[in-house]
Amino acid sequence: MPRDGPFEPRIQVRLVGCHECDAVVEEPFVPDGGSAICGRCGGTLFRRQRQTVEITLALSISGAILFVVANVYPFLAFELQGQVAQTTLRSGVSALWGQGQYAVAGLVLVTTILAPACQLALLLFVLAPIQFKWRSRGGIRVFRWLGRIRAWSMMEVFLIGILVALVKLSDMADIVPGLALWAFALLIPILAGALVFLDAELVWRELEAVE
Amino acid sequence: MTASVLPAGMAHAQCHACSLVMTIPEEARESRLGCSRCGTVVHRRKPNSLSRTMALLLAAVICYVPANVYPIMAITSFGKVQSDTIFSGVIYLFVHGMWPLALIVFVASIIVPTMKLIGLTALVISIRRRSQWRPQERARLYRTIETVGRWSMVDVYVVTILVALVHLGSIASVEAQTGAFFFGAVVVLTLLAAQSFDPRLIWDSIEDNDE
Numbered sequence: 001m002p003r004d005g006p007f008e009p010r011i012q013v014r015l016v017g018c019h020e021c022d023a024v025v026e027e028p029f030v031p032d033g034g035s036a037i038c039g040r041c042g043g044t045l046f047r048r049q050r051q052t053v054e055i056t057l058a059l060s061i062s063g064a065i066l067f068v069v070a071n072v073y074p075f076l077a078f079e080l081q082g083q084v085a086q087t088t089l090r091s092g093v094s095a096l097w098g099q100g101q102y103a104v105a106g107l108v109l110v111t112t113i114l115a116p117a118c119q120l121a122l123l124l125f126v127l128a129p130i131q132f133k134w135r136s137r138g139g140i141r142v143f144r145w146l147g148r149i150r151a152w153s154m155m156e157v158f159l160i161g162i163l164v165a166l167v168k169l170s171d172m173a174d175i176v177p178g179l180a181l182w183a184f185a186l187l188i189p190i191l192a193g194a195l196v197f198l199d200a201e202l203v204w205r206e207l208e209a210v211e
Numbered sequence: 212m213t214a215s216v217l218p219a220g221m222a223h224a225q226c227h228a229c230s231l232v233m234t235i236p237e238e239a240r241e242s243r244l245g246c247s248r249c250g251t252v253v254h255r256r257k258p259n260s261l262s263r264t265m266a267l268l269l270a271a272v273i274c275y276v277p278a279n280v281y282p283i284m285a286i287t288s289f290g291k292v293q294s295d296t297i298f299s300g301v302i303y304l305f306v307h308g309m310w311p312l313a314l315i316v317f318v319a320s321i322i323v324p325t326m327k328l329i330g331l332t333a334l335v336i337s338i339r340r341r342s343q344w345r346p347q348e349r350a351r352l353y354r355t356i357e358t359v360g361r362w363s364m365v366d367v368y369v370v371t372i373l374v375a376l377v378h379l380g381s382i383a384s385v386e387a388q389t390g391a392f393f394f395g396a397v398v399v400l401t402l403l404a405a406q407s408f409d410p411r412l413i414w415d416s417i418e419d420n421d422e
């Protein structure tokens with residue numbers, strides 16, 4: 001009888017599926033730092049990073065610190081005829097909200113604050129217990145959301161937005177970059193690095209072994 | 212290294228969330244199955260992929276017109292009001308000699324959304340027609356659409372930053388306008404459309420033909 005619920009893989013060889021074309025292949029040996037390419041569509045199957053937990057965790061911790069700085073301090077100040085206006089990430093969202101642009105405000109809130117925050121929190125929550133051999137539960141339930149969240153975290157795009165805004169304002173007033181801008185500029189490569197060095201398959205195997 | 216592909220026709224399914232490849236027992240093909248590693252519901256193909264993608268694309272096309280016709284913001288400077296549409300924003304950067312930035316914004320705000328609408332529609336049509344035409348190129352087109360899609364958010368962020376920064380009453384102020392809402396809607400709808408499209412469908416008609 002068909003039965004709903006989890007079932008076990010029946011083959012002993014590890015199989016890998018191509019995300020692009022769904023070809024199923026036997027997991028090839030890949031040296032540290034190398035990647036496997038699908039023979040059918042040319043998509044990347046996976047990249048192997050043996051020190052994935054240490055490196056990604058270290059980058060996530062620095063990322064979390066920078067994220068706090070980026071959110072607390074103003075990222076730009078604007079001076080015109082002796083008047084000064086400063087802006088933080090949150091004030092951008094609340095200014096849009098104040099003009100009745102609720103949907104746009106929500107979109108900016110999600111893509112520049114909530115999604116990156118969730119991404120960092122998730123990485124810390126999953127990786128710290130593995131690295132320090134803490135007992136913890138829930139890693140599996142949380143880690144599976146990483147891919148979804150990542151699609152909505154757009155800080156690198158926001159940085160380009162800041163550059164464009166700077167140019168538009170430069171002939172109108174004096175613009176002073178704030179501390180948060182530098183934190184931002186550092187946070188983006190650090191978060192990108194954390195995800196490049198993350199070998200999700202190895203983390204899944206660790207989580208499976210623990211829970 | 213390039214992995215060799217296993218013969219088609221074996222009943223495998225890959226978890227969308229954790230990438231585990233499972234062999235599905237013959238008798239359980241039709242039932243709802245959970246991933247044995249992370250518990251997410253396993254689908255061999257994303258459910259209703261083509262209808263969802265087409266519905267989202269249609270909604271995006273409808274929003275595309277007001278997004279480009281209506282101004283995204285109004286800039287007041289010393290009592291003079293000037294409205295900016297997506298296109299006039301790009302022109303402004305070109306006129307001011309900011310070539311690299313103008314190019315980025317031109318690609319992000321005009322080329323990318325248009326390419327996403329046309330590209331995804333073409334992919335859906337090609338699958339409807341069970342096309343055998345260049346699956347590798349079509350798969351690459353999908354990957355490109357998925358990677359560059361987020362960069363369209365630049366203009367939404369520019370509006371956010373300007374609104375937050377420039378609020379000195381009649382001396383200088385910026386107000387977000389209807390176009391920003393519709394442009395944000397186009398970006399979100401096309402991102403969702405790309406997410407609900409299943410690139411594995413490209414390979415299905417080719418596998419059918421091989422058998």
